[in-house]
Amino acid sequence: MKLAPIWYSLLRRELLLAARRGADVVALLFFFMIAVSLFPLGIGADPALLRLIAPGVLWVAALLSTMLSLNRLFAGDYADGTLEQLLLSPQPLVLTVAIKTLAHWLVSGLPLVLLAPLLAVQFDLAGREIGVLTLSLLLGTPVLSLIGTIGAALTLGVRGAGVLVAVLVLPLYIPVLIFGAGAVVASAAGLSPQAGLSLLGALLALGVVFGPYAAALALRISLE
């Protein structure tokens, strides 16, 4: 029997675990939905106003939802000793971390991207803006996962890790928020959203190259 690559087994394991704990994903989507829906309730249902705030609201909600899911990334594996076994796995730690990040995005990022168009309708966004919003989230949420992985690895085993990770990671999310929401705003103003989307793509490329390295380094330090 040929040995399946370790990274493939790891990805399957992560996805199977997420499927067994489906309630976590549903709760996350609920949070995203409710956070987004609170704004029209608080601000008032003027269509012009809603169209104006929609990109920012959806992006901020996506950011907060991603952050809420970060503590699941390593904490469980750390508590039950799986993380030690992952470090002893005969594959580069960078690859292990990259696969965990990918699994995190598939479970916590992708569902937000898929739900966002539906919520955008609530805000009376036009079809083109909805397209740009979804595309910007598709490019941006992986960056959120990649940056979040570094934060989660750094705060592993620290008291009050939940708040600390927010303080650490949210400032780093600012560029993603600006370019992501900016692309939708530009599109709504009749300009090309290309600048924002290109910058998001650049952030994603940077994140894919450096994120797993930084997180792997942080993990080693946390587990010493």
Added chain:
Amino acid sequence: MLSVHDLSCERGPRMLFEGLNFSVGPGTLLHVQGGNGSGKTSLLRMLCGLASPVAGKIFWNGQNIGDMDEDYAEQLIYVGHHPALKDDLSAMENLRFAQALAGQTADIAQIRDALGTVGLQQAVNLPLRVLSQGQRRRVALARLWLSDRPLWILDEPFAALDAAAIALVERRLEAHLAQGGMVVLTTHQEPAIAQELMHALYLQVAA
């Protein structure tokens, strides 16, 4: 052959041990002894390469384990304090993934046999959360029947096990030693293993 030269370990401001020298050759078991807080687990983690020593070096067949990376990981299995098992997965799934992540073959029939050997044939497909502490420990230790790695590093393998299971694990350790394997373990009880195969290392609790 695992050999350790002048190893020191610090925990915060405290020096746990200094200038430790020993080696473990094929067919021998090293029983690390010492009171609570004497650095037994810290020592085992260093031997695995999970923690780097403050001073001193660890060699595997003459090569510094710090330079070997994944090659060293392919020589050992480590069963730590925490069993590294997921409550949401069955015993079978847990072991399949544990084997796959360790880069070893995860043959379903073999895993079923191993679980049968440790007395869990009824629990193969049950989620782990319905098993007792002792049964979980048995699942974690079933990896010993699936491993062809030369070096076994076991942290308190007998904790939560009943007498029958302890005897079972001891027989497995002896079989491994007979094949030229090496074992480093910590336990607060005296393992019932032929004395000539066993070396003891006593860590003094730092003042």
